[in-house]
Amino acid sequence: MDPKIKLSPELFQPYYDNDKDAEKISRPSISYWVDAWRRLKQNKLAMIGLVIIAILLILAIIGPYLNGFTYYEQDFSKKNLPPNMEHWFGTDSAGRDLFTRAWYGARISLFIGIMAATFDFIMGIIYGGFSGLKGGRIDTFMMRVAEILYSVPYLLMVILLMVVFGAGLWTMILAMTITGWIPMARLVRGQVLQLKEQEYVQAAHTMGAGSWWILKKHLIPNTMGPILVNITLTVPTAIFAEATLSFLGLGIPAPMASWGTMTSDALAAFLIGNVYQLFIPAFLISLTMFGFNVLGDGLRDALDPRLRK
C-alpha cells in the first residue's frame, strides 16, 4: 500500500445518516376510525347533519330553562299567541309556552329515538351475535324466528302493543324495541358469520389468541361500521313512529310534550288559522329526520373501505 495516501479519520465516521430511515413509513399510521372520520369530514352534507344534531341536543338540554316558563304551566289569558318577546315561539291553545314545550318535546322525542336505538343495538348484538357464532341448526332456527317476526308490519305491531300496554314513555320504547331489534340482529349475525371465516381470524386462532381477544380486536371493530350506520338510521325511524303514534292519540300522556303530541295538538289550532303552532314541531321533526338521515348516509359512505380513494 502506498503510505502517501492520506486517509483522514473523518472518512471513517460511523454511518449515522437519515437515509437509514428510507424504508420507514413516515406518515402516522391511520386507524380505521381516524380514516373514517377524515372521510366523513369531507362530506359536507353529513357534517351539516352532525351540526344540526349537536345543536338540537344542546337545545334539548338547556332549552327548557331559557325563558323561565315550564312545559305544563297554563295561562288561559294568553292562549294562541303568535311568537313575541315574552313567548319566543308563542303559546298553544292552553296558553303554554311553545318554546319551552318545543325543547322539552325535543328531550322526549330524542330520548325515545336514542333509547329505542340503544335497546335495538343491545338485543341485536346478543341475538345476532349468538346466532352467528353458534351457526348450524341453532342459527337457522333463530333466523327463521326473526324472519317471521320481521314479516309483521312494524307500525301495526307498535300500535297493537301500545293499545295493550297503555300510553306512556317506557311502554312506547318497549313497543318499539320488541318490533325493532330484528334488522340489527340480522345485520350483526351476517357480519359475524362472514368475519369468523376470515383468514385473519383463523390466523389469530392459530397463534393462540383467545375468544375474548378475537372478539375485541377483530370482530367488534369490523362489525361496528355497519352497526353504527344502522343505529343512526334507527333514531329517526323511532322518532317518526313516536310522532305517528302521538298523532293517532296513542302517544305520551299530557301534560308531557313530545314533537308528535305537539303536532297533534297543533292540528286543531292549524285549522282555525294558527299555522305557526304546527310549523314549529313539524319543522323540528323534519330537521331531526334530515340530520340523522344525512349523517347515516355519510357514515355509510365513510365507513365503507371500498369507497376509499
Added chain:
Amino acid sequence: MLKYIGKRLVLAILTLWVVITVTFFLMHAIPGNPFAKEGTMPQGVYENLQRYYNLDKPLHVQYVMYLKALMRLDFGPSLKSSVITVNDYIKNGFPVSLHLGLQALAIALTFGLILGVIAALNHNKWPDYVSMIVAIVGISVPSFILATVLINFVAVEWKLLPVATWKTWKHTVLPSISLAMMPTAYIARLMRSSMLEVLGQDYIKTAKAKGLSQSVIVIKHAIRNAILPVVTVMGIVTANLVTGSFVIERIFGIPGMGEMFVKGIFNRDYPVILGSAVFYSGILIFLIFIVDISYSFIDPRIKLTGGGK
C-alpha cells in the same frame, strides 16, 4: 323451484299463524272488560253479552273458535255494533284502501324511478343534487305534516281540489300524493345508488364499445339490471304504504281500512282491532311471498336452492 315455493309458502303460513296467535293473546291480555265502560248494566244483560261474544269460555277455547272462524274467513262480530260485523268493515273499507294504496304505489314507482335514473345519469351534476334534495326532503317530512299542509293550501286556500270524503277521482289526488311521498323518496335513493353501481359495470362499457346508442344502453342494459334491488324492497314499500295509510286516511276522512283500525283502537273494539290486524298481516305476508317468488323470475341469475344465505 317447486321446493322453494313450497318452503316460502310454509314460512308465510307460519308467519300468519304467529301474527294471529300473538295478536289474539295480546288483545285478551288487556286488563279490564270490553263491556266495563258501558255504564251500569243489569247483571243479566252483562252475562248475555258475555255469552253472545263467547267471552265466558276459557281462553284456549276462544282461541280455537277464533281460528276455526278464520278458516271460514269469518272475522267475527264487532263489539260496538250488533248488525255490522268485522267482515262488513273489511268489505267496505278494503277496496277504498286498496285504491288509495295502488294509486300511491303507482306515483311512488313512476316518480321514484325517474328521479333515481335522472340522478344517476347526471351523477354529481345539478339534476343529481336536485333529485337527492327532493328525496331527502321526502324522507324527512312526515306524511301527516305534508298532508296537513296540502289540505290547507291546495284544498282550503286555493280551492283547487276537494278533500275530506272519498267520492270522485279528484278526492283521491291529495291523499295519494301524501301517501306516496315517503316511498317515492326511498325508491329514488335506492334506484340512484343501484344505477350508479350498474353504470360502472364492464358490460355497460362493452355496450358502449359496440356503439350502441345511449338510450338503448340506459333502457336495455342499465335500468333492467338496476331495477332489481327496487323489486326486492317492493314488499316492504307496500307494507309502508299500507301502514302509512292509517294516518292519511284519518286526516283526509277516508272510509278505508286504516280509518276503521284507528276507530277500533279509539273504541277499544277488540274484534275489529284483531280482525284488521290479521287481515293486514295476511295481505302483507301474501305480497312479500309474491315478491320473493317473482324475484327469481325477473333475475335469472338467482338460483333457487331453497335455504337462504
